[in-house]
Amino acid sequence: MLVPPPLSLYVHIPWCVQKCPYCDFNSHALKAGIPELDYIDALIEDLETDLAKYQLEGGSRPLHSIFIGGGTPSLISPAEIGRLLKEVEARIPFSGDIEITMEANPGTVEAGRFQAYQQVGVNRISIGVQSFQDEKLTRLGRIHGSDEARKAAKLATEADLNSFNIDLMHGLPDQSIDDALYDLKQAIALNPPHLSWYQLTIEPNTLFYSKPPTLPDDDNLWDIFEHGHQILTEAGYVQYEISGYSKPGLQCRHNLNYWRFGDYLGIGCGAHGKISFADGNIIRTVKTKHPRGYLNPDKPYLDKEIQVEFQERPFEFFMNRFRLLEACPKQDYVERTGLPLESIETGIQWALDKNYLTDNGQEWQITEHGKLFLNDLLAAFVEEE
Known part of the structure; x- marks a missing residue:
């Protein structure tokens, strides 16, 4: 018998300052200001539509976690993130220990707002550092420098959050083993409760795919992983998934729900969802991808609904x-x-x-x-x- 599992919510914010050459996520470089009031209104309406359609109103399945991803969600003001969270909770109850994560860019202005995000309900920040070497950051198209990355981690430490994560890549263009391990040691020195340490892969429909950089070979990649895993273990981090390491008990609950085949609503441009029902049905949902279409009042938020066959x-x-x-x-x-x-x-x-x-x-x-x-x-x- 199918038993509906824990329920999470994914919120997609599609805008970035600029598109990174390795990124195949649904993100759009800013050409003007973000229509944040209209977009938050649309997210709330999108959620209402899902709750009614899938009969999730009434609190029988409280939210276990929320993940606000992108794009760069920290381009949205703390006030509007707070309004979103308040409106979500008014429509579907939060579990008592809900984890609410928001991705953030280590840029100085955004990092300075971590405390404000915490005050409106965000209790976990995921910081997209990727590297602590300025030349590598430039090659990756990142808009921050290594000093800003360190400052962001220190501000997250001071922001009274339940946890924070540092996203770090290895296998970067022309990266030596020493370069990769230097980055990892720099991240560990900042003592994040959680580290996502993952290998750069070249995906279709990216600039790196059309103009491939020179990446470390398989032998070097294996050496990076072996040495890095040992360094992380010695520093007290426990690997709990392919690219996820945390201090004991501080795994990302939202990601755990994904990997345990849990359920999640997906709202926002191109967001994916998965819903299970007591009658045995499981569906996957995909929302309208482009901001223009998503914000068009004459178009539905839902782009696709796919039945997961037995x-x-x-x-x-x-x-x-x-x-x-x-x-x-x-x-x-x-x-x-x-x-x-x-x-x-x-x-x-x-x-x-x-x-x-x-x-x-x-x-x-x-x-x-x-x-x-x-x-x-x-x-x-x-x-x-």
Whole structure:
């Protein structure tokens, strides 16, 4: 039987000062001022439409977490972020320990507003640092410098937040192993409760895709990861997902809900959502992508609604779940897909025989060997019935 899981909310703010050459997110470089009043009004109406359509009004499923991403959400004033959060809470109740994260650029003006964001309800900031070397930041198209990044982290430390995250990349253009580890050590010195340390990948529809830079080779990338993982572990950080490290107990709850195949409403330009229903249905939603269309009162907010068919659910479940290093309770599979364990019996047995998984009777655990062959492991659950 499908049991609706915890519910989160993703809010997308689509504007940036300029588009980074590696970025394939739905973001748009500013050409004029942000229509923030109109956009916040639209977000509230978008949420109201979803709550009514999917019968989520009335508080039966409170919000577990909110993530305000982009783009650069910290271009929106604290007053308008506060209005948004107040209007959201008026329509759907917050859990008592809700995590509310907002992404921010380390630019001086925005960083100085961290305390104001905290005062209107944001309790976790995610700072897009990427590197602490100015020449690398320039190459990545970032508008801040290394000094601003350090200042932003210190201001986040002082802002009475529950937690904050530093986003850091490795595998940058012409980056040596020493360069990558220098960045990591600089981030650790700022003592963030959470570090997202992820490898730069070249995605279609980006400037780097059309004009590829020279990236470290696979051997260097592996050395960077091995040495970096050891440095993080020695500094007291625990890896809990592929690119997520935190101090004990300070994992990102919003991301955990994604990877545990939880539910989330998505509002804003191009935002994605996933909703499960007690009748066994699971749908995914995608909102209108471009700000012009999203803010056009004659157009619907919803662009696509996709039914997640039963034969697709094993792959979708494990594609998310195996990002996490924690064991996966078998009951989670049953409750969150609505499928019996027999539906994946063949794939699980194959993975056990290959030493990709272990099984203690109650949980599956991906092995160190399985992490190296994750694509093969996931392929075992493609449209298996």
